[in-house]
Amino acid sequence: MRDTYHDDLDAISTSLVEMTSMVGSAMSRATTALLDADLKLAEAVIAGDEAVDALYRDIESKAFDLLARQQPVASDLRIIVTSLRMVADLERMGDNAVHVAKIARRRYPGSAVPPTLRSTVLKMGHAAEEIVAKAGSVIARRDIEMAAQLEKDDDVMDELHKQLFTSILDDQWSEGVEPAIDITLAGRYYERFADHAVSVARRVVYLVTGERAPTAG
Amino acid sequence: MRDTYHDDLDAISTSLVEMTSMVGSAMSRATTALLDADLKLAEAVIAGDEAVDALYRDIESKAFDLLARQQPVASDLRIIVTSLRMVADLERMGDNAVHVAKIARRRYPGSAVPPTLRSTVLKMGHAAEEIVAKAGSVIARRDIEMAAQLEKDDDVMDELHKQLFTSILDDQWSEGVEPAIDITLAGRYYERFADHAVSVARRVVYLVTGERAPTAG
Numbered sequence: 484m485r486d487t488y489h490d491d492l493d494a495i496s497t498s499l500v501e502m503t504s505m506v507g508s509a510m511s512r513a514t515t516a517l518l519d520a521d522l523k524l525a526e527a528v529i530a531g532d533e534a535v536d537a538l539y540r541d542i543e544s545k546a547f548d549l550l551a552r553q554q555p556v557a558s559d560l561r562i563i564v565t566s567l568r569m570v571a572d573l574e575r576m577g578d579n580a581v582h583v584a585k586i587a588r589r590r591y592p593g594s595a596v597p598p599t600l601r602s603t604v605l606k607m608g609h610a611a612e613e614i615v616a617k618a619g620s621v622i623a624r625r626d627i628e629m630a631a632q633l634e635k636d637d638d639v640m641d642e643l644h645k646q647l648f649t650s651i652l653d654d655q656w657s658e659g660v661e662p663a664i665d666i667t668l669a670g671r672y673y674e675r676f677a678d679h680a681v682s683v684a685r686r687v688v689y690l691v692t693g694e695r696a697p698t699a700g
Numbered sequence: 701m702r703d704t705y706h707d708d709l710d711a712i713s714t715s716l717v718e719m720t721s722m723v724g725s726a727m728s729r730a731t732t733a734l735l736d737a738d739l740k741l742a743e744a745v746i747a748g749d750e751a752v753d754a755l756y757r758d759i760e761s762k763a764f765d766l767l768a769r770q771q772p773v774a775s776d777l778r779i780i781v782t783s784l785r786m787v788a789d790l791e792r793m794g795d796n797a798v799h800v801a802k803i804a805r806r807r808y809p810g811s812a813v814p815p816t817l818r819s820t821v822l823k824m825g826h827a828a829e830e831i832v833a834k835a836g837s838v839i840a841r842r843d844i845e846m847a848a849q850l851e852k853d854d855d856v857m858d859e860l861h862k863q864l865f866t867s868i869l870d871d872q873w874s875e876g877v878e879p880a881i882d883i884t885l886a887g888r889y890y891e892r893f894a895d896h897a898v899s900v901a902r903r904v905v906y907l908v909t910g911e912r913a914p915t916a917g
Binding site: 547550551554556557560561564567568571648651652656659660661663664667668671 | 777
Protein backbone atom coordinates (compact mmCIF):
# COMPACT_ATOMS: atom_id res chain seq x y z
CA MET A 484 0.00 0.00 0.00
CA ARG A 485 2.71 2.46 0.97
CA ASP A 486 4.56 1.64 -2.23
CA THR A 487 1.67 2.57 -4.48
CA TYR A 488 1.29 5.65 -2.39
CA HIS A 489 4.85 6.77 -2.92
CA ASP A 490 4.59 5.92 -6.60
CA ASP A 491 1.62 8.26 -6.74
CA LEU A 492 3.58 10.98 -4.98
CA ASP A 493 6.42 10.50 -7.46
CA ALA A 494 3.98 10.71 -10.34
CA ILE A 495 2.79 14.09 -9.10
CA SER A 496 6.36 15.32 -8.85
CA THR A 497 7.11 14.06 -12.37
CA SER A 498 4.04 15.84 -13.71
CA LEU A 499 5.10 19.06 -12.01
CA VAL A 500 8.49 18.82 -13.69
CA GLU A 501 6.75 18.17 -17.00
CA MET A 502 4.65 21.26 -16.42
CA THR A 503 7.80 23.37 -15.95
CA SER A 504 8.94 22.14 -19.38
CA MET A 505 5.61 22.97 -20.94
CA VAL A 506 5.42 26.51 -19.61
CA GLY A 507 9.12 27.07 -20.33
CA SER A 508 8.58 26.01 -23.94
CA ALA A 509 5.46 28.19 -24.14
CA MET A 510 7.38 31.23 -22.92
CA SER A 511 10.28 30.50 -25.26
CA ARG A 512 7.94 30.30 -28.26
CA ALA A 513 5.99 33.35 -27.10
CA THR A 514 9.24 35.33 -27.02
CA THR A 515 10.09 34.23 -30.55
CA ALA A 516 6.58 35.08 -31.73
CA LEU A 517 6.91 38.50 -30.13
CA LEU A 518 10.32 39.26 -31.62
CA ASP A 519 9.59 37.84 -35.08
CA ALA A 520 5.98 39.01 -35.28
CA ASP A 521 5.08 35.38 -36.00
CA LEU A 522 1.32 35.07 -35.87
CA LYS A 523 1.19 31.30 -36.32
CA LEU A 524 3.58 30.72 -33.47
CA ALA A 525 1.65 33.14 -31.27
CA GLU A 526 -1.59 31.28 -32.04
CA ALA A 527 0.10 27.97 -31.23
CA VAL A 528 1.19 29.24 -27.81
CA ILE A 529 -2.32 30.53 -27.09
CA ALA A 530 -3.95 27.26 -28.17
CA GLY A 531 -1.32 25.23 -26.32
CA ASP A 532 -2.40 26.61 -22.95
CA GLU A 533 -5.26 24.11 -23.01
CA ALA A 534 -2.73 21.31 -22.52
CA VAL A 535 -1.15 23.16 -19.60
CA ASP A 536 -4.56 23.58 -18.00
CA ALA A 537 -5.35 19.91 -18.58
CA LEU A 538 -2.15 18.85 -16.82
CA TYR A 539 -2.98 21.29 -14.03
CA ARG A 540 -6.35 19.62 -13.49
CA ASP A 541 -4.79 16.18 -13.68
CA ILE A 542 -2.20 16.97 -10.99
CA GLU A 543 -4.86 18.59 -8.87
CA SER A 544 -7.15 15.60 -9.00
CA LYS A 545 -4.30 13.20 -8.27
CA ALA A 546 -3.32 15.26 -5.24
CA PHE A 547 -6.88 15.37 -3.94
CA ASP A 548 -7.20 11.67 -4.49
CA LEU A 549 -4.08 11.00 -2.44
CA LEU A 550 -5.24 13.29 0.34
CA ALA A 551 -8.60 11.56 0.49
CA ARG A 552 -7.47 7.96 0.15
CA GLN A 553 -4.25 7.99 2.15
CA GLN A 554 -4.85 10.64 4.76
CA PRO A 555 -1.18 11.48 4.90
CA VAL A 556 0.38 13.24 7.87
CA ALA A 557 3.46 15.33 8.54
CA SER A 558 5.92 15.61 5.68
CA ASP A 559 3.79 13.68 3.16
CA LEU A 560 0.89 15.97 3.84
CA ARG A 561 3.11 18.99 3.34
CA ILE A 562 4.40 17.61 0.05
CA ILE A 563 0.92 17.13 -1.36
CA VAL A 564 -0.42 20.49 -0.24
CA THR A 565 2.73 22.16 -1.53
CA SER A 566 2.26 20.41 -4.87
CA LEU A 567 -1.21 21.88 -5.10
CA ARG A 568 0.28 25.33 -4.67
CA MET A 569 3.14 24.79 -7.08
CA VAL A 570 0.76 23.64 -9.77
CA ALA A 571 -1.19 26.87 -9.34
CA ASP A 572 2.04 28.88 -9.80
CA LEU A 573 2.88 26.88 -12.92
CA GLU A 574 -0.59 27.40 -14.35
CA ARG A 575 -0.13 31.16 -13.94
CA MET A 576 3.24 30.96 -15.66
CA GLY A 577 1.49 29.38 -18.63
CA ASP A 578 -0.97 32.29 -18.59
CA ASN A 579 1.91 34.75 -18.66
CA ALA A 580 3.33 33.06 -21.76
CA VAL A 581 -0.10 33.34 -23.35
CA HIS A 582 -0.25 37.03 -22.47
CA VAL A 583 3.08 37.62 -24.25
CA ALA A 584 1.82 35.69 -27.29
CA LYS A 585 -1.34 37.79 -27.32
CA ILE A 586 0.72 40.98 -27.56
CA ALA A 587 2.45 39.50 -30.62
CA ARG A 588 -0.93 38.62 -32.12
CA ARG A 589 -2.40 42.03 -31.38
CA ARG A 590 0.39 43.88 -33.20
CA TYR A 591 0.66 41.51 -36.16
CA PRO A 592 1.79 42.11 -38.89
CA GLY A 593 3.75 44.77 -37.04
CA SER A 594 6.24 43.95 -34.32
CA ALA A 595 5.54 44.98 -30.76
CA VAL A 596 9.23 45.30 -29.99
CA PRO A 597 11.19 48.28 -31.36
CA PRO A 598 14.68 47.42 -32.65
CA THR A 599 16.34 49.21 -29.72
CA LEU A 600 14.68 46.87 -27.24
CA ARG A 601 15.05 43.55 -29.07
CA SER A 602 18.15 42.62 -27.15
CA THR A 603 16.61 43.36 -23.73
CA VAL A 604 13.43 41.44 -24.54
CA LEU A 605 15.47 38.52 -25.84
CA LYS A 606 17.46 38.48 -22.61
CA MET A 607 14.26 38.53 -20.57
CA GLY A 608 13.01 35.57 -22.61
CA HIS A 609 16.23 33.69 -21.98
CA ALA A 610 16.19 34.53 -18.28
CA ALA A 611 12.62 33.21 -18.11
CA GLU A 612 13.63 29.96 -19.80
CA GLU A 613 16.61 29.46 -17.53
CA ILE A 614 14.70 30.21 -14.38
CA VAL A 615 11.91 27.76 -15.18
CA ALA A 616 14.40 25.08 -16.23
CA LYS A 617 16.03 25.49 -12.83
CA ALA A 618 12.67 25.33 -11.12
CA GLY A 619 12.19 21.95 -12.83
CA SER A 620 15.50 20.71 -11.40
CA VAL A 621 14.66 22.06 -7.99
CA ILE A 622 11.43 20.04 -8.01
CA ALA A 623 12.98 16.91 -9.50
CA ARG A 624 16.04 16.73 -7.27
CA ARG A 625 15.04 18.92 -4.35
CA ASP A 626 18.15 20.84 -5.19
CA ILE A 627 18.49 23.67 -2.68
CA GLU A 628 21.63 25.01 -4.27
CA MET A 629 19.88 25.32 -7.62
CA ALA A 630 17.11 27.21 -5.83
CA ALA A 631 19.68 29.76 -4.69
CA GLN A 632 20.94 30.16 -8.27
CA LEU A 633 17.40 30.66 -9.42
CA GLU A 634 17.00 33.57 -7.02
CA LYS A 635 20.00 35.18 -8.69
CA ASP A 636 18.44 34.69 -12.12
CA ASP A 637 15.41 36.47 -10.77
CA ASP A 638 17.64 39.40 -9.80
CA VAL A 639 18.86 39.45 -13.40
CA MET A 640 15.26 39.50 -14.58
CA ASP A 641 14.44 42.39 -12.27
CA GLU A 642 17.46 44.30 -13.60
CA LEU A 643 16.35 43.72 -17.21
CA HIS A 644 12.86 44.82 -16.27
CA LYS A 645 14.29 48.08 -14.91
CA GLN A 646 16.32 48.56 -18.09
CA LEU A 647 13.13 48.30 -20.13
CA PHE A 648 11.56 51.15 -18.19
CA THR A 649 14.71 53.22 -18.40
CA SER A 650 14.62 52.87 -22.19
CA ILE A 651 10.95 53.70 -22.48
CA LEU A 652 11.28 56.74 -20.25
CA ASP A 653 14.44 57.99 -21.93
CA ASP A 654 14.25 61.28 -23.84
CA GLN A 655 15.51 59.36 -26.85
CA TRP A 656 12.35 57.22 -26.92
CA SER A 657 10.71 57.98 -30.23
CA GLU A 658 8.41 55.00 -30.64
CA GLY A 659 5.36 56.64 -29.16
CA VAL A 660 2.81 55.41 -26.69
CA GLU A 661 1.55 52.16 -28.21
CA PRO A 662 4.91 50.35 -28.20
CA ALA A 663 5.53 51.75 -24.71
CA ILE A 664 2.37 50.04 -23.51
CA ASP A 665 3.19 46.75 -25.23
CA ILE A 666 6.65 46.72 -23.73
CA THR A 667 5.38 47.69 -20.29
CA LEU A 668 2.93 44.80 -20.30
CA ALA A 669 5.38 42.31 -21.79
CA GLY A 670 7.95 43.29 -19.17
CA ARG A 671 5.41 42.71 -16.46
CA TYR A 672 4.54 39.25 -17.83
CA TYR A 673 8.17 38.15 -17.89
CA GLU A 674 8.70 39.46 -14.40
CA ARG A 675 5.60 37.68 -13.06
CA PHE A 676 6.64 34.46 -14.82
CA ALA A 677 9.97 34.62 -13.01
CA ASP A 678 8.31 35.50 -9.69
CA HIS A 679 6.10 32.43 -9.87
CA ALA A 680 9.16 30.29 -10.63
CA VAL A 681 10.84 31.76 -7.53
CA SER A 682 7.73 30.94 -5.57
CA VAL A 683 7.86 27.30 -6.79
CA ALA A 684 11.51 27.01 -5.81
CA ARG A 685 10.90 28.54 -2.38
CA ARG A 686 8.13 26.08 -1.70
CA VAL A 687 10.54 23.22 -2.35
CA VAL A 688 13.14 24.85 -0.09
CA TYR A 689 10.49 25.14 2.60
CA LEU A 690 9.66 21.45 2.23
CA VAL A 691 13.31 20.46 2.52
CA THR A 692 14.56 22.85 5.18
CA GLY A 693 11.39 23.99 6.93
CA GLU A 694 12.58 27.54 6.41
CA ARG A 695 10.12 29.88 4.84
CA ALA A 696 11.23 32.72 2.60
CA PRO A 697 9.13 35.90 2.50
CA THR A 698 6.21 35.85 0.07
CA ALA A 699 7.20 36.87 -3.44
CA GLY A 700 5.95 40.33 -4.42
CA MET B 701 -14.15 16.42 18.89
CA ARG B 702 -16.16 17.11 15.75
CA ASP B 703 -17.44 20.30 17.33
CA THR B 704 -14.00 21.76 17.91
CA TYR B 705 -13.16 20.67 14.43
CA HIS B 706 -16.04 22.53 12.85
CA ASP B 707 -15.29 25.54 15.04
CA ASP B 708 -11.80 25.50 13.58
CA LEU B 709 -13.19 25.29 10.05
CA ASP B 710 -15.47 28.22 10.81
CA ALA B 711 -12.54 30.19 12.18
CA ILE B 712 -10.70 29.73 8.90
CA SER B 713 -13.72 30.89 6.95
CA THR B 714 -14.09 33.94 9.23
CA SER B 715 -10.42 34.79 8.73
CA LEU B 716 -10.81 34.53 4.96
CA VAL B 717 -13.72 36.96 5.10
CA GLU B 718 -11.60 39.27 7.27
CA MET B 719 -8.86 39.07 4.67
CA THR B 720 -11.28 40.17 1.93
CA SER B 721 -12.02 43.25 4.06
CA MET B 722 -8.34 43.96 4.56
CA VAL B 723 -7.40 43.76 0.90
CA GLY B 724 -10.55 45.64 -0.11
CA SER B 725 -9.63 48.45 2.26
CA ALA B 726 -6.03 48.38 1.01
CA MET B 727 -7.18 48.75 -2.60
CA SER B 728 -9.63 51.49 -1.66
CA ARG B 729 -6.89 53.47 0.08
CA ALA B 730 -4.42 52.76 -2.71
CA THR B 731 -6.89 54.22 -5.22
CA THR B 732 -7.30 57.35 -3.11
CA ALA B 733 -3.53 57.65 -2.73
CA LEU B 734 -3.16 57.32 -6.49
CA LEU B 735 -5.83 59.88 -7.34
CA ASP B 736 -4.87 62.39 -4.65
CA ALA B 737 -1.10 61.89 -4.89
CA ASP B 738 -1.19 61.20 -1.15
CA LEU B 739 2.23 59.90 -0.13
CA LYS B 740 1.33 59.16 3.48
CA LEU B 741 -1.65 57.08 2.48
CA ALA B 742 0.42 55.24 -0.11
CA GLU B 743 3.06 54.44 2.52
CA ALA B 744 0.36 53.21 4.88
CA VAL B 745 -0.98 50.79 2.27
CA ILE B 746 2.52 49.50 1.56
CA ALA B 747 3.31 49.04 5.26
CA GLY B 748 -0.12 47.52 5.88
CA ASP B 749 0.62 44.55 3.63
CA GLU B 750 2.57 43.03 6.51
CA ALA B 751 -0.72 42.50 8.37
CA VAL B 752 -2.25 40.85 5.29
CA ASP B 753 0.73 38.52 5.02
CA ALA B 754 0.52 37.72 8.75
CA LEU B 755 -3.13 36.73 8.40
CA TYR B 756 -2.19 34.68 5.35
CA ARG B 757 0.36 32.71 7.35
CA ASP B 758 -2.07 32.32 10.23
CA ILE B 759 -4.81 30.87 8.00
CA GLU B 760 -2.27 28.64 6.30
CA SER B 761 -0.98 27.20 9.53
CA LYS B 762 -4.50 26.65 10.87
CA ALA B 763 -5.43 24.79 7.68
CA PHE B 764 -2.33 22.61 7.85
CA ASP B 765 -2.99 21.91 11.47
CA LEU B 766 -6.53 20.75 10.70
CA LEU B 767 -5.33 18.57 7.84
CA ALA B 768 -2.73 16.93 10.05
CA ARG B 769 -4.77 16.49 13.20
CA GLN B 770 -8.16 15.61 11.78
CA GLN B 771 -7.37 13.88 8.54
CA PRO B 772 -10.59 15.05 7.00
CA VAL B 773 -12.16 13.34 4.01
CA ALA B 774 -14.55 14.24 1.22
CA SER B 775 -16.18 17.64 1.51
CA ASP B 776 -14.26 18.75 4.62
CA LEU B 777 -11.00 17.96 2.89
CA ARG B 778 -12.10 19.96 -0.14
CA ILE B 779 -13.04 22.91 2.06
CA ILE B 780 -9.64 23.04 3.72
CA VAL B 781 -7.63 22.65 0.53
CA THR B 782 -9.83 25.24 -1.17
CA SER B 783 -9.21 27.61 1.73
CA LEU B 784 -5.49 27.25 1.19
CA ARG B 785 -5.96 28.32 -2.39
CA MET B 786 -8.31 31.18 -1.63
CA VAL B 787 -5.88 32.59 0.90
CA ALA B 788 -3.20 32.61 -1.82
CA ASP B 789 -5.53 34.56 -4.13
CA LEU B 790 -6.27 37.03 -1.35
CA GLU B 791 -2.59 37.50 -0.59
CA ARG B 792 -2.01 38.37 -4.25
CA MET B 793 -4.87 40.85 -4.13
CA GLY B 794 -3.09 42.57 -1.26
CA ASP B 795 0.04 42.69 -3.41
CA ASN B 796 -1.91 44.32 -6.23
CA ALA B 797 -3.10 47.05 -3.85
CA VAL B 798 0.52 47.58 -2.81
CA HIS B 799 1.56 47.84 -6.47
CA VAL B 800 -1.03 50.59 -7.03
CA ALA B 801 0.19 52.41 -3.91
CA LYS B 802 3.77 52.16 -5.17
CA ILE B 803 2.82 53.93 -8.41
CA ALA B 804 1.39 56.77 -6.30
CA ARG B 805 4.60 56.88 -4.27
CA ARG B 806 6.83 56.81 -7.34
CA ARG B 807 5.12 59.82 -8.94
CA TYR B 808 4.76 61.87 -5.76
CA PRO B 809 4.46 64.88 -5.54
CA GLY B 810 3.01 64.55 -9.02
CA SER B 811 -0.10 62.56 -9.77
CA ALA B 812 0.13 59.43 -11.87
CA VAL B 813 -3.39 59.89 -13.19
CA PRO B 814 -4.07 62.59 -15.80
CA PRO B 815 -7.32 64.54 -15.26
CA THR B 816 -8.94 62.89 -18.30
CA LEU B 817 -8.58 59.45 -16.72
CA ARG B 818 -9.51 60.21 -13.12
CA SER B 819 -13.09 59.10 -13.61
CA THR B 820 -12.11 55.76 -15.21
CA VAL B 821 -9.54 55.00 -12.52
CA LEU B 822 -12.03 55.92 -9.82
CA LYS B 823 -14.57 53.55 -11.36
CA MET B 824 -11.97 50.78 -11.48
CA GLY B 825 -11.25 51.38 -7.81
CA HIS B 826 -14.94 51.19 -6.99
CA ALA B 827 -15.40 48.06 -9.08
CA ALA B 828 -12.49 46.47 -7.20
CA GLU B 829 -14.03 47.34 -3.84
CA GLU B 830 -17.43 45.99 -4.83
CA ILE B 831 -16.06 42.79 -6.26
CA VAL B 832 -14.00 41.98 -3.18
CA ALA B 833 -16.90 42.85 -0.88
CA LYS B 834 -19.00 40.37 -2.83
CA ALA B 835 -16.25 37.78 -2.60
CA GLY B 836 -16.45 38.20 1.18
CA SER B 837 -20.18 37.49 1.11
CA VAL B 838 -19.68 34.53 -1.18
CA ILE B 839 -17.26 33.02 1.33
CA ALA B 840 -19.32 33.91 4.40
CA ARG B 841 -22.69 32.71 3.13
CA ARG B 842 -21.72 30.39 0.27
CA ASP B 843 -23.89 32.64 -1.80
CA ILE B 844 -23.89 31.30 -5.36
CA GLU B 845 -26.13 34.07 -6.63
CA MET B 846 -23.71 36.69 -5.35
CA ALA B 847 -20.93 34.83 -7.15
CA ALA B 848 -22.82 35.30 -10.41
CA GLN B 849 -23.15 39.03 -9.72
CA LEU B 850 -19.46 39.20 -9.03
CA GLU B 851 -18.72 37.76 -12.46
CA LYS B 852 -20.73 40.63 -13.95
CA ASP B 853 -18.73 43.15 -11.93
CA ASP B 854 -15.64 41.59 -13.42
CA ASP B 855 -17.05 42.21 -16.89
CA VAL B 856 -17.46 45.87 -15.89
CA MET B 857 -13.84 45.90 -14.74
CA ASP B 858 -12.70 44.44 -18.06
CA GLU B 859 -14.69 47.09 -19.92
CA LEU B 860 -13.09 49.88 -17.86
CA HIS B 861 -9.70 48.33 -18.49
CA LYS B 862 -10.36 48.49 -22.24
CA GLN B 863 -11.47 52.12 -21.92
CA LEU B 864 -8.15 52.96 -20.30
CA PHE B 865 -6.24 51.59 -23.27
CA THR B 866 -8.54 53.32 -25.73
CA SER B 867 -7.80 56.63 -24.01
CA ILE B 868 -4.06 56.08 -23.91
CA LEU B 869 -3.95 55.06 -27.56
CA ASP B 870 -6.20 57.88 -28.72
CA ASP B 871 -4.68 60.54 -30.98
CA GLN B 872 -5.80 63.07 -28.38
CA TRP B 873 -3.45 61.57 -25.79
CA SER B 874 -1.02 64.34 -24.93
CA GLU B 875 0.35 63.14 -21.61
CA GLY B 876 3.38 61.38 -23.02
CA VAL B 877 4.90 58.03 -22.27
CA GLU B 878 5.44 58.08 -18.51
CA PRO B 879 1.78 58.51 -17.55
CA ALA B 880 0.89 55.95 -20.22
CA ILE B 881 3.11 53.41 -18.45
CA ASP B 882 1.73 54.25 -15.01
CA ILE B 883 -1.82 53.88 -16.24
CA THR B 884 -1.05 50.67 -18.11
CA LEU B 885 0.40 49.11 -14.98
CA ALA B 886 -2.31 50.44 -12.67
CA GLY B 887 -4.96 49.09 -15.04
CA ARG B 888 -3.30 45.71 -14.98
CA TYR B 889 -3.22 45.68 -11.15
CA TYR B 890 -6.92 46.46 -10.87
CA GLU B 891 -7.75 43.84 -13.45
CA ARG B 892 -5.64 41.18 -11.67
CA PHE B 893 -7.19 42.12 -8.33
CA ALA B 894 -10.64 41.48 -9.81
CA ASP B 895 -9.50 38.24 -11.48
CA HIS B 896 -8.29 36.86 -8.17
CA ALA B 897 -11.62 37.80 -6.57
CA VAL B 898 -13.38 35.91 -9.38
CA SER B 899 -11.12 32.97 -8.70
CA VAL B 900 -12.05 33.04 -4.98
CA ALA B 901 -15.75 33.12 -5.82
CA ARG B 902 -15.41 30.27 -8.33
CA ARG B 903 -13.69 28.11 -5.78
CA VAL B 904 -16.65 28.56 -3.44
CA VAL B 905 -19.06 27.74 -6.26
CA TYR B 906 -17.06 24.61 -6.96
CA LEU B 907 -17.28 23.61 -3.30
CA VAL B 908 -21.04 24.11 -3.25
CA THR B 909 -22.06 22.78 -6.65
CA GLY B 910 -19.14 20.57 -7.68
CA GLU B 911 -19.11 22.48 -10.96
CA ARG B 912 -15.81 23.90 -12.00
CA ALA B 913 -15.57 27.10 -13.98
CA PRO B 914 -12.67 27.54 -16.42
CA THR B 915 -9.46 28.90 -14.88
CA ALA B 916 -9.37 32.68 -14.74
CA GLY B 917 -7.03 34.22 -17.26
